[in-house]
Amino acid sequence: MIEIAIMGHGVVGSGVAKIITGHKKRLFNNVGEEIYIKRILDLREFPDSPLADRFTKDFDLILNDVEIRVVAEVMGGIHPAYDYTKALLKAGKSVVTSNKELVAAKGAELLEIARANNVNYLFEASVGGGIPIIRPMNQCLVANDVSEISGILNGTTNFILTKMFDDGMDFDSALKLAQQLGYAERNPAADIEGHDACRKICILASLATGKHVYPKNIYTEGITRITNRDVLYAEKAGCVIKLIGNAKLLDNGMLDIYVAPMLIGKDGPLANIKGVFNGIVVNGDCTDEVMFYGKGAGSMPTASAVVADIVDSCHHLKQRRFLFWADSNNENILPHSESRTAVYLRIDSPEALPEVEKLFGEVEVIVESDELAVITGEFTVCEIYGKIDELEKSGYKVLSSIRVEAK
Amino acid sequence: MIEIAIMGHGVVGSGVAKIITGHKKRLFNNVGEEIYIKRILDLREFPDSPLADRFTKDFDLILNDVEIRVVAEVMGGIHPAYDYTKALLKAGKSVVTSNKELVAAKGAELLEIARANNVNYLFEASVGGGIPIIRPMNQCLVANDVSEISGILNGTTNFILTKMFDDGMDFDSALKLAQQLGYAERNPAADIEGHDACRKICILASLATGKHVYPKNIYTEGITRITNRDVLYAEKAGCVIKLIGNAKLLDNGMLDIYVAPMLIGKDGPLANIKGVFNGIVVNGDCTDEVMFYGKGAGSMPTASAVVADIVDSCHHLKQRRFLFWADSNNENILPHSESRTAVYLRIDSPEALPEVEKLFGEVEVIVESDELAVITGEFTVCEIYGKIDELEKSGYKVLSSIRVEAK
Numbered sequence: 001m002i003e004i005a006i007m008g009h010g011v012v013g014s015g016v017a018k019i020i021t022g023h024k025k026r027l028f029n030n031v032g033e034e035i036y037i038k039r040i041l042d043l044r045e046f047p048d049s050p051l052a053d054r055f056t057k058d059f060d061l062i063l064n065d066v067e068i069r070v071v072a073e074v075m076g077g078i079h080p081a082y083d084y085t086k087a088l089l090k091a092g093k094s095v096v097t098s099n100k101e102l103v104a105a106k107g108a109e110l111l112e113i114a115r116a117n118n119v120n121y122l123f124e125a126s127v128g129g130g131i132p133i134i135r136p137m138n139q140c141l142v143a144n145d146v147s148e149i150s151g152i153l154n155g156t157t158n159f160i161l162t163k164m165f166d167d168g169m170d171f172d173s174a175l176k177l178a179q180q181l182g183y184a185e186r187n188p189a190a191d192i193e194g195h196d197a198c199r200k201i202c203i204l205a206s207l208a209t210g211k212h213v214y215p216k217n218i219y220t221e222g223i224t225r226i227t228n229r230d231v232l233y234a235e236k237a238g239c240v241i242k243l244i245g246n247a248k249l250l251d252n253g254m255l256d257i258y259v260a261p262m263l264i265g266k267d268g269p270l271a272n273i274k275g276v277f278n279g280i281v282v283n284g285d286c287t288d289e290v291m292f293y294g295k296g297a298g299s300m301p302t303a304s305a306v307v308a309d310i311v312d313s314c315h316h317l318k319q320r321r322f323l324f325w326a327d328s329n330n331e332n333i334l335p336h337s338e339s340r341t342a343v344y345l346r347i348d349s350p351e352a353l354p355e356v357e358k359l360f361g362e363v364e365v366i367v368e369s370d371e372l373a374v375i376t377g378e379f380t381v382c383e384i385y386g387k388i389d390e391l392e393k394s395g396y397k398v399l400s401s402i403r404v405e406a407k
Numbered sequence: 408m409i410e411i412a413i414m415g416h417g418v419v420g421s422g423v424a425k426i427i428t429g430h431k432k433r434l435f436n437n438v439g440e441e442i443y444i445k446r447i448l449d450l451r452e453f454p455d456s457p458l459a460d461r462f463t464k465d466f467d468l469i470l471n472d473v474e475i476r477v478v479a480e481v482m483g484g485i486h487p488a489y490d491y492t493k494a495l496l497k498a499g500k501s502v503v504t505s506n507k508e509l510v511a512a513k514g515a516e517l518l519e520i521a522r523a524n525n526v527n528y529l530f531e532a533s534v535g536g537g538i539p540i541i542r543p544m545n546q547c548l549v550a551n552d553v554s555e556i557s558g559i560l561n562g563t564t565n566f567i568l569t570k571m572f573d574d575g576m577d578f579d580s581a582l583k584l585a586q587q588l589g590y591a592e593r594n595p596a597a598d599i600e601g602h603d604a605c606r607k608i609c610i611l612a613s614l615a616t617g618k619h620v621y622p623k624n625i626y627t628e629g630i631t632r633i634t635n636r637d638v639l640y641a642e643k644a645g646c647v648i649k650l651i652g653n654a655k656l657l658d659n660g661m662l663d664i665y666v667a668p669m670l671i672g673k674d675g676p677l678a679n680i681k682g683v684f685n686g687i688v689v690n691g692d693c694t695d696e697v698m699f700y701g702k703g704a705g706s707m708p709t710a711s712a713v714v715a716d717i718v719d720s721c722h723h724l725k726q727r728r729f730l731f732w733a734d735s736n737n738e739n740i741l742p743h744s745e746s747r748t749a750v751y752l753r754i755d756s757p758e759a760l761p762e763v764e765k766l767f768g769e770v771e772v773i774v775e776s777d778e779l780a781v782i783t784g785e786f787t788v789c790e791i792y793g794k795i796d797e798l799e800k801s802g803y804k805v806l807s808s809i810r811v812e813a814k
Binding site: 029139142144284290295300312 | 422426430433434436437438531536537538539542543546547548549550551552617674676679691692693694695696697698699700701702707708710711712714715718719722726729
């Protein structure tokens with residue numbers, strides 16, 4: 001019998017408890033021993049739970065119990081999860097987590113503490129919910145130099161964008177619907193402003209490069225400014241708009257990483273990912289494009305990934321899994337102003353075209369009606385800002401500017 | 408330093424050697440020791456290879472070398488790979504392979520020998536080339552009861568079908584093109600008749616159910632009878648035709664497993680997988696649909712998966728990875744005649760419709776011209792054969808019958 005604890009009994013934590021009690025035999029067959037939930041840490045009471053006798057509000061009961069070898073941290077947030085995780089790893093317990101905020105903010109430090117204490121810190125559930133991605137990247141693609149990771153990493157925003165494209169809804173109505181369906185929180189900022197996606201692309205980029213990429217250094221743009229006009233024009237250009245987290249290793253060793261809405265061609269692998277689904281494309285030098293697709297959130301999918309890490313920890317109580325990245329000052333992150341991209345521009349008058357062509361050279365004209373919509377060639381973000389400034393000085397207004405995926 | 412051997416220096420084997428020598432530092436950082444290729448077994452001579460001094464024609468030099476701990480078997484075929492693998496596992500060496508034919512035919516026996524000798528037998532490369540699928544299914548989805556696996560598992564046939572759909576080519580021309588491009592062998596039977604896909608769905612089903620599913624017991628139909636008319640009519644029905652390997656666990660515990668061309672709706676995740684790409688959808692009770700997508704064949708993608716298994720074996724020289732299925736008499740395989748499906752029928756005359764409706768009840772009429780094309784409701788394969796017989800007794804000829812994906 002291997003004794004474990006679960007910290008947090010919310011959406012994910014209750015799913016973890018449900019899987020471990022409900023799939024007891026399947027897990028026994030794999031691990032060779034029973035996985036026994038000894039403690040569940042939560043400040044709330046759950047008198048009707050079949051595990052009611054295991055609940056505690058006292059973290060020390062878990063920390064000081066030498067028989068508890070593996071702890072699932074599914075509380076979310078930085079505090080107190082960070083202090084708890086540190087203490088548990090130092091006490092020789094393996095910790096597995098779905099807490100992307102913590103992994104993105106403190107991963108390097110926690111991985112180092114895990115290494116020093118010869119235990120595991122695993123976080124399959126922190127990216128892509130139930131989609132296997134951390135372990136495949138870390139193990140199956142180990143032979144690859146990863147040149148680019150590009151993903152739809154947030155189901156809420158993808159649901160909203162799908163509703164805008166497929167059902168013609170406007171942003172506010174689609175957000176409201178997402179809230180009604182439980183896909184978006186009452187305060188949806190972390191999703192719609194791109195912060196959630198940013199944490200995830202940072203985790204994947206840290207894994208691929210071996211150096212911690214901190215979210216605070218990453219350009220992050222959400223989808224709140226996408227309008228129905230943009231949707232219409234994107235379709236005319238044969239594209240959809242997706243919120244993309246992208247990390248690309250440039251030839252000079254710099255990492256071009258950002259989260260932004262992007263126009264992507266309808267035939268690309270990410271274009272057909274709809275609703276709350278996530279998709280992550282990893283480009284390795286041996287494998288070329290590999291894609292992982294599935295439900296990126298939700299109680300059971302995310303809990304499924306947490307349990308996979310619990311099982312892996314049980315298999316490796318005496319041996320560390322190789323999952324590591326070093327701390328970094330992020331000197332290798334390309335300043336966003338130097339990031340190169342083609343850009344979709346929506347301008348308030350079709351008469352702007354000559355001025356646009358003067359500034360951007362040849363452009364693809366998508367719409368020339370009461371407005372002008374074009375796709376330019378590739379420039380640095382800095383150059384694009386400068387040219388937009390010039391254009392606005394000529395009296396035109398740029399209503400939207402959205403990155404366009406390289407062909 | 409961990410010493411390894413590679414058996415076979417063909418398409419995959421030469422890729423393995425190339426990755427291990429070319430990505431030496433990356434692999435050292437992961438394993439903590441150098442992976443050193445001590446021997447390469449091949450009957451041919453490679454005097455110009457930078458590894459020319461490592462080649463041997465003598466298997467015993469590998470078998471009897473106690474310093475060689477891990478062997479990559481990338482020879483293909485059953486003999487002598489089977490005998491070699493058995494001998495190596497019994498000698499306490501871990502074996503990793505891309506040999507789907509051997510894993511599908513002898514997996515249970517070889518996994519048992521590996522278990523008895525406390526070594527690993529790993530085969531990530533046997534399904535989906537460079538796409539991570541075996542390890543994700545085995546580890547990341549460990550908490551799931553897998554209810555269904557459905558995949559495009561053969562790149563050659565998917566290339567041919569893509570050319571038929573997107574470029575209007577006929578089967579023979581598309582096959583010839585695939586051969587010219589090196590995607591199909593001179594003798595393409597294993598691909599176009601579905602045997603390659605069958606081995607792969609058997610491996611995945613064995614992994615999901617824990618019981619060896621033998622290819623010889625599985626209904627396998629290739630794509631040689633798909634005509635341009637079928638392509639045209641499928642498009643009219645909003646579908647594409649894909650060669651699908653499917654394994655579905657029924658409520659009664661039986662496994663409905665087959666390889667067959669199928670009409671699938673254009674919006675489904677597998678419909679947009681084109682050319683030589685593979686895609687595998689795994690349906691777990693916790694995760695729902697998860698899809699894996701990428702290049703299913705080729706030297707470097709497949710070698711990448713072999714190297715991942717070599718690395719995993721190096722991490723686990725003293726511990727077995729949990730990857731196992733038991734032998735089975737396949738009593739749990741549903742007889743194909745009892746498999747239920749809707750079916751697309753192409754019949755030589757539009758006048759057959761009343762008779763078709765008499766036999767099949769309400770049908771969806773796709774085409775009524777010089778021919779009749781319909782999609783029926785669900786029946787067992789046995790019932791469908793019976794009704795087709797009846798129809799032909801009435802003087803009509805059924806020109807095509809193709810399974811249709813359940814809506």
